[in-house]
Amino acid sequence: MALGRAHSVAVSGVHGQIVEIEADIGRGLPGVHIVGLPDTALQESRDRVRAAVTNSGEKWPDSRVILALSPATLPKIGSVYDLALALSVLDAAEDVPRAKLEKTVLLGELALDGRLRSVRGVLPAVLAAKNAGWQRVVVPDSTLAEAGLVDGIDIFGAGSLRDVLAWLRGEVVLLGPGRRSRNVVVAGGDLSDVVGQDEARWGLEVAAAGAHHLMLTGPPGIGKTMLAQRLPGLLPPLTEQESIEVTAIHSLAGLLSDDNPLIMTPPFVAPHHTSTVSAMVGGGSGMARPGSVSRAHRGVLFLDEYAEIGTKVLESLRTPLEDGEVRIARRDGVAIYPARFQLILAANPCPCAPPREADCVCAPAVRRRYLGKLSGPLVDRVDVRIKMRPIGSGGFHADEPECSADVRARVAAARSAAAQRWREFGFRTNGDVTGPLLRREFRLPYKTVAPLDDAIRRGQLTARGADRALRVAWTVADLRGAEAPDAGDVGRALGFRDEIRR
Structure with missing residues (x-):
């Protein structure tokens, strides 16, 4: 033997x-x-x-x-x-x-x-x-x-x-890997391609600077998808550790190229609106494979026409949005995949979606039901909500809009300030900071947060919504180079939450 x-x-x-x-x-x-x-x-x-x-x-x-x-x-x-x-x-x-x-x-x-x-x-x-x-x-x-x-x-x-x-047997020598280069290439188009939409561009900048979730609504052809596709170009490159994390997930999904396998820029994943729960969070027989939320780890998950996506699929996003990971039990065991992504939602205001809102033929109940696919708890997790409007006359002849490079520089400066502030607490962006930390260690004066208390007292804001509004306020302050938010920053953060009329 x-x-x-x-x-x-x-x-x-x-x-x-x-x-x-x-x-x-x-x-x-x-x-x-x-x-x-x-x-x-x-x-x-x-x-x-x-x-x-x-x-x-x-x-x-x-x-x-x-x-x-x-x-x-x-x-x-x-x-x-x-x-x-x-x-x-x-x-x-x-x-x-x-x-x-x-x-x-x-x-x-x-x-x-x-x-x-x-x-x-x-x-x-x-x-x-x-x-x-x-x-x-x-x-x-x-x-x-x-x-x-x-x-x-x-x-x-x-x-x-x-x-x-x-x-x-010692007869030959096997080759090892060659020198690894780290040439970061900014993917996607430039922000200057988007005509007008100053308010939406500002919301995109805030979302990029603080890693906040973003929702865009408006008539078709107004630029929702173009804006979402340009978000990765505003984000800083992945760190060495983040690159390895993201590349490992894409390796398991079989999506790496042989020529340049290292993923150095935030991934952009845009699943079709007919995707199933398994395609979104991961699944398959035997051992579950990574889904869209994991392939978007450290990047952007863009759900276009979210009102057409199944309710169960949308609700499956709750756990990864809160925990930053998914656990999928299958026949051969439990697979755990990281899923810390930035969610971007886009939808038309109603099923008929005319260019002008005044031409809508949908009944009020139909409009509410259409955008009501998102449950209250899921909407509460979206920090920045923008209602985009048609471009006014002369929009195509306006001055050249700001390019991605200029916005990316401001985003990088804001992220650097946030990372320095939260370093000892283990956070890197404002979107990741916990509510108790904001309320205790970085407590703001009552005059500054009075609008939040008023909104909570009137039932317009939940406790979680107040925490998320505080995070956005810190991001707005970082973008203007301030040490801490003032009442105006808090008001702007609340304004982002009131943009969508559900």
């Missing part, structure tokens, strides 16, 4: 766990048996691995082979274990030296001729190997750029099983 070992990674959500693969070559009729909660793709790897080994010029054992994946209680999903399975069998047959193998994590799917194919989730798998203290990782060479985003661990790319075997 001979026993061999190799190691790979099981990825659940954005987290990974090292999996030990043991191969036992014993007596009995020839056959391959896999134990350790494998899914269908992993069960089918028996034939892929055997064919890859023989087509690579190696000998497959002519006896019973048992492959055990530990921890045994952890569900194993996908074809990422193929390379480790093949090498554990060859290790048990004493066809490869153990010096390098026992200290290496192996990732990759095998083709029948022994080629290594890319798999999803390479980045979080490499991160898990590094955090577990492993020295090196071997990945398919097509994913080498993605794996190379992780520092502090040796990473090697291979094109086939033959290459890995030759490397283990």
Whole structure:
């Protein structure tokens, strides 16, 4: 009886766990048996691995082979274990030296001729190997750029099983990742493309500076979508840690490009209004995959025509808006994905949506029901609400509007001031600050917050709405370079909440 070992990674959500693969070559009729909660793709790897080994010029054992994946209680999903399975069998047959193998994590799917194919989730798998203290990782060479985003661990790319075997035997040297460049390219159009709409442009600037959620309503063709698409161009680039977080999610979703895998700008995700709950928050059979809210992590989630989206889909946004993550339970376990995004909503004021509001033929009840898709608690979480109006005469001949670069500079200055203020409390933007912190540690004079008390007393504002209005007031103050909000800033923040007539 001979026993061999190799190691790979099981990825659940954005987290990974090292999996030990043991191969036992014993007596009995020839056959391959896999134990350790494998899914269908992993069960089918028996034939892929055997064919890859023989087509690579190696000998497959002519006896019973048992492959055990530990921890045994952890569900194993996908074809990422193929390379480790093949090498554990060859290790048990004493066809490869153990010096390098026992200290290496192996990732990759095998083709029948022994080629290594890319798999999803390479980045979080490499991160898990590094955090577990492993020295090196071997990945398919097509994913080498993605794996190379992780520092502090040796990473090697291979094109086939033959290459890995030759490397283990000391016959060749596998290539590592090249130098990583960090060239930030501002995506989307420029804010100067939007004609008029000074009020909406100001609301967009406030939303960008404080990471506040934004709602835009108005007739079709007025510029709602154009404004939303230009929001990522006003946001600062992602930090190194944020880039890794976002890239790991997109790796699991299979959305990374081979040429430039690192995502350095805030993502912009705009799902169709017919999207389901699973498409929005994540889902699928086996282990849930990331949905739109997670792919928009550290970026913008734009819901165009939100009044056409199903009520259940909209209500599913409550948890990620509050917690910044989603937990999805499926057959093979619970997947946890980060989902800290900036929500932008846009809709027409009514189903008929004429260019002029006076030409609307919808009954008042129809108009209320149309925009009433958003429940009160969900609307309460939207800080900036803008009702856009048609462009007046001469709008197309007005002076050149301000460009994104100028606005981006002000946004960066406001965010820098906020980050400096909240640093010791663990926050970076005004939109993330908790209400108790604002009311206790940064308590404003009563004369300043008197409009909030008056709105609460009249039932026009909830306690949560008052906290969110305070956050917007701090953002307005940061944009004008003030140390703290005054009564005018609080009034402007309340004005943003009164813009929508539901």
